[in-house]
Amino acid sequence: MTNTDTLDSDARPDADNGAQPHRSTSPTDRYSTRQIMVALVAGILLLQLGFITSYVAAFHQPTPHDIPIAVVAEAGLPAGIDQQVADRLNAIDSRPVEARVAANTFEARNLIDSREIMGAYVVSASGTDTLITASAAGSSAATALEAIFTEADAAEHRTFVVRDEVPVGVHDNRGLSGFYLAIGWVVGGYLLAAAIGLLIGAPRTRREAWTHTAVMAGYALVSGFLGALVTTNLLGTFTGHLLPLSLLGAGVVFATGMFTMGLRAVVGILAVPLAILIFVVLGNPSAGGAFGSNVLPGFYAAIGRWITPGAGTEGVRSIVYFGGTGIGQPSLTLVGYAVAGTAALIGMTTWRVRRSRGLDAAAGRS
Structure with a gap:
């Protein structure tokens, strides 16, 4: 055949x-x-x-949970303040964030770029901290982080500014x-x-x-x-x-x-x-x-x-x-x-x- x-x-x-x-x-x-x-x-x-x-x-009811973030302490702050902040964040009821410590903002940005975290919180000696977000990784998660830190900082009598490290495109x-x-x-x-x-x-x-x-x-x-x-x-x-x-x-x-x-x-x-x-x-x-x-x-x-x-x-x-x-x-x-x-x-x-x-x-x- x-x-x-x-x-x-x-x-x-x-x-x-x-x-x-x-x-x-x-x-x-x-x-x-x-x-x-x-x-x-x-x-x-x-x-x-x-x-x-x-x-x-x-x-119907989006609720943040375990959003990975990093905490950074600027120079001039007492040693261990970053870990204390991370521990307080991880102790929030319903655990909206999962906080870890980063050595500096450079490391935090690298972690955001490598998609290991979705934001970072930089504690400043001036009392005005910085929340670094990445709305391109999820705009609702970035918005949720702002709401979480607004409430957390109000309890500590601190303020913060937001910097979107990886924003979504203009279109x-x-x-x-x-x-x-x-x-x-x-x-x-x-x-x-x-x-x-x-x-x-x-x-x-x-x-x-x-x-x-x-x-x-x-x-x-x-x-x-x-x-x-x-x-x-x-x-x-x-x-x-x-x-x-x-x-x-x-x-x-x-x-x-x-x-x-x-x-x-x-x-x-x-x-x-x-x-x-x-x-x-x-x-x-x-x-x-x-x-x-x-x-x-x-x-x-x-x-x-x-x-x-x-x-x-x-x-x-x-x-x-x-x-x-x-x-x-x-x-x-x-x-x-x-x-x-x-x-x-x-x-x-x-x-x-x-x-x-x-x-x-x-x-x-x-």
Whole structure:
């Protein structure tokens, strides 16, 4: 048998031994119209209620918790004053901050740039201290720090000024542009995957599975580039960063789309509501937008970075404002979704091809 014969055999698994193709039945063959309608209404109602509950739960009462900061004491102050301030901050009820000591403001700025902390408090001998924030790391966290230190300094009869060390761009209101860019990429990925699944169906051969994968990869490259182009060149939201943002966007789209197609191969049409549940109901609010993980409820803070909207949002923030620092974890998340989705799509298609051939062979022997 030649290579061409092998490929042709793989492309037409149901044609072996002259057997009739094995056809799957549609829901309308097994259930009445009324049953399907009831299931659709109930399923969509549950998704709608899940959407409302998830978004309101995430954003109705943002509360700061464990915001990492450093305390610095200027020269001329008694030794150990920085540790005393840090201890007082860590003793605040509900633990809104997690304070540590830094040797000087240079170290504190390096810790902010390396994303180990989100702010620093410089205690001054003059009585007017300085709060260093980084609104690009999360504008709500920066605002929360101002509120926390306003109350703390009032109790100590001190005042402070605020210096934003890493501000958001002038065209990036509250740092939300990266969030919406990531959401746009995510929506494109799962919509294309859902459309392929609903209008074309699951691949019947390995060749079709790889074709669907190639289509998703091509779409991801184009949509990733265009999304980056709109925000950098057309709207001027982010100056520069076209190439890294394009690559990030391609990763977000491909990871989301392939995971959705993998779900489609495993669970069928239920992949569409499952994708909405994962990427919209859970993924969007946990991504945070202007709310960093340190002001979201614990559940959303824990899952946000492990879902593609959060990975995309954090990736944009890392690229645009921190020179790529912190991009590793979002990249790992996207690779995980892409690999899992591709493996599910190819694996389930291969299993179905072999199963179909087995059924045809059994039919030929009977």
